[in-house]
Amino acid sequence: MKNYSKVEHMKFSVAMPVLLLSAVLMLTLSGCGGNEHGISGTITSGGSPLSGVTVTLSGNSSMVTTTDANGKYSFSDLSDVTDIITPSLAGYTFRPASRTAYIYGEDAAGFNFYGVSLSSVAATLHTVYLKNDGTVWVWGRNSNGQLGNGTTTDSHIPIQVSGLSGMTAIAAGNNFTVALKSDGTVWIWGGNGNGQLGNGTTTDSHIPIQVSGLLAMTAIAAGNNFTVAVKNDGTVWAWGSNSNGQLGNGTNGPGTDSNIPVQVSGTSGLSSVVGVAAGSNHTVALTSSGAVWAWGGNGNGQLGNGTTTDSNIPLGVGGLASIMAIAAGNNFTVALKNVTLDSSVLAWGSNNNGQLGNGTTTDVYVPVQVSGMVGTGAIGIAAGFDHAVAMKTDGTVWTWGGNSNGQLGNGTMTGSVTPVQVSGMSGVGAVAAGEKDTVTFKIDSTVWAWGSNSNGQLGNNSTTDSSIPVQAL
Numbered sequence: 001m002k003n004y005s006k007v008e009h010m011k012f013s014v015a016m017p018v019l020l021l022s023a024v025l026m027l028t029l030s031g032c033g034g035n036e037h038g039i040s041g042t043i044t045s046g047g048s049p050l051s052g053v054t055v056t057l058s059g060n061s062s063m064v065t066t067t068d069a070n071g072k073y074s075f076s077d078l079s080d081v082t083d084i085i086t087p088s089l090a091g092y093t094f095r096p097a098s099r100t101a102y103i104y105g106e107d108a109a110g111f112n113f114y115g116v117s118l119s120s121v122a123a124t125l126h127t128v129y130l131k132n133d134g135t136v137w138v139w140g141r142n143s144n145g146q147l148g149n150g151t152t153t154d155s156h157i158p159i160q161v162s163g164l165s166g167m168t169a170i171a172a173g174n175n176f177t178v179a180l181k182s183d184g185t186v187w188i189w190g191g192n193g194n195g196q197l198g199n200g201t202t203t204d205s206h207i208p209i210q211v212s213g214l215l216a217m218t219a220i221a222a223g224n225n226f227t228v229a230v231k232n233d234g235t236v237w238a239w240g241s242n243s244n245g246q247l248g249n250g251t252n253g254p255g256t257d258s259n260i261p262v263q264v265s266g267t268s269g270l271s272s273v274v275g276v277a278a279g280s281n282h283t284v285a286l287t288s289s290g291a292v293w294a295w296g297g298n299g300n301g302q303l304g305n306g307t308t309t310d311s312n313i314p315l316g317v318g319g320l321a322s323i324m325a326i327a328a329g330n331n332f333t334v335a336l337k338n339v340t341l342d343s344s345v346l347a348w349g350s351n352n353n354g355q356l357g358n359g360t361t362t363d364v365y366v367p368v369q370v371s372g373m374v375g376t377g378a379i380g381i382a383a384g385f386d387h388a389v390a391m392k393t394d395g396t397v398w399t400w401g402g403n404s405n406g407q408l409g410n411g412t413m414t415g416s417v418t419p420v421q422v423s424g425m426s427g428v429g430a431v432a433a434g435e436k437d438t439v440t441f442k443i444d445s446t447v448w449a450w451g452s453n454s455n456g457q458l459g460n461n462s463t464t465d466s467s468i469p470v471q472a473l
Helices: none
Strands: 039-045 055-057 063-066 072-078 083-089 091-095 101-102 113-117 121-123 126-130 136-142 155-160 169-173 176-181 186-190 204-212 217-222 226-231 235-240 258-263 273-278 282-287 291-297 311-316 323-328 333-336 344-350 363-370 378-383 387-392 398-401 418-423 428-433 437-442 447-451 468-469
Touching: 039 083, 039 101, 055 323, 063 072, 083 091, 091 428, 113 428, 121 428, 126 169, 126 176, 126 437, 176 217, 186 468, 226 273, 226 282, 282 323, 333 378, 333 387, 363 418, 387 428, 398 437
Parallel strands: 039 113, 121 169, 169 217, 217 273, 273 323, 323 378, 378 428
Antiparallel strands: 039 072, 055 063, 055 083, 083 101, 091 113, 121 126, 126 136, 136 155, 169 176, 176 186, 186 204, 217 226, 226 235, 235 258, 273 282, 282 291, 291 311, 323 333, 333 344, 344 363, 378 387, 387 398, 398 418, 428 437, 437 447, 447 468
């Protein structure tokens, strides 16, 4: 299963990037008279403070700040106003998505938020789950040691990857797994035929090893047989297969694979990257300004530049702005527009099974709107082999595209060229798409999956496909 998205099963995507959650009207603080008051609160995730969160104040005021090492933020010198507080951080959604504060003569304190990591689950033919305590759990296919337990035996139930702690993000590739640690180091295990483990060899590893020379990394993605990571200076690094230029360093084809990280070309104008996604043979990057860049294979128009010509350097995707999340599928790409605008979901590339969600099965070489996904509260996306997934602020999940193994989760095996609602799913905080399956992480810390289960990737101690969600954890 190829890496196509992020709950980390091998998804075609991943991910991801910068997501917000539902607008919720909260608490009124009242008083009388007076000016120059403040608004403050704390943002946590998994019981720990979440630093570096951008907090925006809008409405009667216009201010921006970030949370400190203790997850705290504050605004001061405010007159009597009504303001909306909105947090954002690449790779996270927030509950609530925003809060409204009324200031009348008193400070507005205790406006707290809870962050949900969008990298909490990933999938391909194996599934990866990041717990709030920083441990990593895996299940499914293990032919190349991608479960990281020292064996090559599949597991139909979740098992913990030993020796890993303090992890903050995960990704699942075709036959390997990647994890990002809180200290900025990258750890990886599984298949290594194209150097996708980044340790200078092409030898598989059945236990986690550290990627050579990478420090201060902030985001990761795993493709078919290649890996991508973002550094805290906004540069992008990649390694592994480069058959179609997916490493983005100006080379491609036989003999250009790299078993150590190489920097994606900066001469293209790519900078200030905050998130990446990796598909079968193409890579997508999201910048802090909300712009999207893509490179690698383009046989189905998955680079979104109006052509079907591969590119071994990054190219800007035209017509996109204010994007907050990206996902990369087999030969298609999905993007989510800022939820504070219209929360539109857009897609482009291969569409043979309706995975672009625009009511057709015709490939499209530039971004098109996914039907019914405008102003509906979409806050998260994922892309699989031939299907796509979106979650909404109300915690529901919607899917479209191929459904040969029940990966749409609506109780049928019939594909859909427009979004359909997944049966019985609510309270979802993150989604991921595998090759022919889908995985969700709920805010109650349970994991649910549906679709193909050939290698036990649904985690329910069986190998039977399911067209409706089943609980893994």
